[in-house]
Amino acid sequence: MLRDQFPALARYTYLNTATYGLLSRRGRAAMVGHLDRRDEFACGDFLAWFDDMDRLRGKLGRLVGAQADDIAFAPNAATPLSLLLNGLDWAPGDEIVTLENEFPNQLYFPALLASRGVKFVAAPWEQLQERITARTRLIVVSQVSYSTGFRPRLETLDRRNALLYVDATQCLGALTFDGAAVRPDFLAVNGYKWMLAPNGAAFYAVSPALRAQLAPQVIGWRSHFDWRNVNNLHAAAPVFAEAAERYEGGMLDFPSLYALEAAVDMLFELGPEQVERHVLDLNETLRGALRRVPGVSLYSDEFAATGPTPITSVHFAGQEAGALAARLKAEHDILTSARCGRLRLSPHFYNDENDVDRLLAAL
Numbered sequence: 001m002l003r004d005q006f007p008a009l010a011r012y013t014y015l016n017t018a019t020y021g022l023l024s025r026r027g028r029a030a031m032v033g034h035l036d037r038r039d040e041f042a043c044g045d046f047l048a049w050f051d052d053m054d055r056l057r058g059k060l061g062r063l064v065g066a067q068a069d070d071i072a073f074a075p076n077a078a079t080p081l082s083l084l085l086n087g088l089d090w091a092p093g094d095e096i097v098t099l100e101n102e103f104p105n106q107l108y109f110p111a112l113l114a115s116r117g118v119k120f121v122a123a124p125w126e127q128l129q130e131r132i133t134a135r136t137r138l139i140v141v142s143q144v145s146y147s148t149g150f151r152p153r154l155e156t157l158d159r160r161n162a163l164l165y166v167d168a169t170q171c172l173g174a175l176t177f178d179g180a181a182v183r184p185d186f187l188a189v190n191g192y193k194w195m196l197a198p199n200g201a202a203f204y205a206v207s208p209a210l211r212a213q214l215a216p217q218v219i220g221w222r223s224h225f226d227w228r229n230v231n232n233l234h235a236a237a238p239v240f241a242e243a244a245e246r247y248e249g250g251m252l253d254f255p256s257l258y259a260l261e262a263a264v265d266m267l268f269e270l271g272p273e274q275v276e277r278h279v280l281d282l283n284e285t286l287r288g289a290l291r292r293v294p295g296v297s298l299y300s301d302e303f304a305a306t307g308p309t310p311i312t313s314v315h316f317a318g319q320e321a322g323a324l325a326a327r328l329k330a331e332h333d334i335l336t337s338a339r340c341g342r343l344r345l346s347p348h349f350y351n352d353e354n355d356v357d358r359l360l361a362a363l
Contacts, residue, residue, distance in 0.1 A: 005266075006350050013358045016335040018146065018170060018311050018346035021196035026266060027259035031198070034258045047228060049254050056261045057245075063172065063264065063272070064187055065179020066205040069243035073203050073252050077169055077190040078105050080204035081140070083247055084165060084186050085109050087214045092117025094137040100124050101340070103146045103167065110140065125152050136162040143177070144170040147339040148299045149311025149346075155181040163210065169193055173263070174279045174310040174348060176272045185210045191256075194310070194348065196263040200256035206244045216240060220249030275349045279310045282347045286312050286356050293363065295319075299342060312345040316363075332362040 003009050005024040014022060037045070057071040074080050096110045100122045110120045123131045132139065139162050144151045146169075154166065155178070166184040168177055173194030179187070188204040191197035206214065221227060223246065224238035240246040267275060290296050295317035300306055316324060321338035328334040336359075337344040347355060 002270075003350055003352075009350060011333055013332070013334040013355050015345045015347050015351065015355060015359060016337055017174070017194055017348040018344060019193070019337050021173070021193050021348065022350065023198060023259065024196060024263065024266065026262040027196065027198070030258040030262040031255040034255050047230070050228070050252075052261075053252060053254075053257060056257060056264070059261065059264045059268070060203055061205070063267075064168070064177050064189075064205055066187070070205045070207065071203055072206065072244035072247045073201075073257060074188075074248075075200050075253060076202050077167055077188045077204075078109075079202070080186070080188040080247075081105055081165065081167070082109060083217050084138075084214065085113065086217050088137065088163075090116050090118050090137070093119070093135055095119045095121055095133065095135045096138045096140060097121045097123065097128065097131050097136050097162070098140045099128060099142070099145075099152065101145065101147060102140070103142055103169075106140045106142065106167065125150070128152075129157060132158070132160055132162060134160065136160065138163045138165060140165045140167075142166070142170060143168040143172075143182075144175070144309055144311065146170050147344070148303075148313040148342070149306065149309040149344075150299070150303060151307035151309045153307055155183075171310065173267060173275075175276050175308070179205075191260045191263070195260060196266075196348075197260035198256040200253035201260040203260075204244070206247070208242075211242065211244060211246070216247050216249065218247065218249035222251075223249055270349060278349050279347065280308050282351055282353070282356070283310060283312050283345075285353060286345060286347065286359075289356060289360055290314055293360075310346060310348075313339070313342045314345065315342045328359075328362055332358070334359055334362055 005026060006022045008014060008022050058068040060071050061068050090113060096118060098106050121131050139159060141152060143166055163185040165186045166182060167188050169190040172189050185207045191201040192199050216223060223240060224234040225241040226234060287298055290298060297315045299313035321341055321343045324343055325336045325338045328336055
């Protein structure tokens, strides 16, 4: 059974993938397999590890509508955002536009650019379009909100001449991503949530047009395009490759990335569209049941502009969300989260209606 791939489900009713995705037995085996390989060959085949990562780039590109050359790896989603914000040539009066209540990654760093004369604008979705002006250089948004599950319809934005940065951490792996419709210049995904990878397995896609103007910010032995020539490494200023790996600089987190590949392979075997349908249907079942609970209000009912989302955000009248989440865990082994005064529920493809029933019985 699919659920047998996730040992934690033997004890827990797990509705908390928006915080951490569960690691499968296949993912763990991929990590151990890589470590066994290091012993078997004494790391003498380390260049072949990079060949494997190039294979993974192709699979990830297929997921997000990009090419293998567009994909680079990072330890987290903060790193690619910092690469972009540090790498652009800002001028006083330039603007960065984002949504209100965004994930802190999207709020903290842009605010620091105020010292360079860059204006930071946060607006609700209903006003975002009008806040995009001729001075807007960059739009920074999440495909799905970490706190509420709000899913802006990014394909409807008139970006004018601004670049679009999308963080798809809270959707990819649960939802399909239509890269042709959204057309991000820069897409970042941390794999430890819906992609079911360990920490350290993040990736990003940079369009060829943006790569032509975005200088690398991390310089290391892999910065020169001919870095695989390890017997005679380049000993002068690097000539960067055109592919997105130009931004990586050094070694990669191979164990975590092999686990990510195992998760991607499982996703393709299940079918991304089938996974999306299951996740969305399960959330609709959950919301339908919660609507029958007295004193409940659902974020998705209050803000109808949201697109289909893998996160259910619910407020219980007279209940403090953090205390409720703690009781569900302590008394019933049900794992959820509290965000912004609401209980956040985030089932994935390893959940079923029995998990919904257990939650409702506990509530």
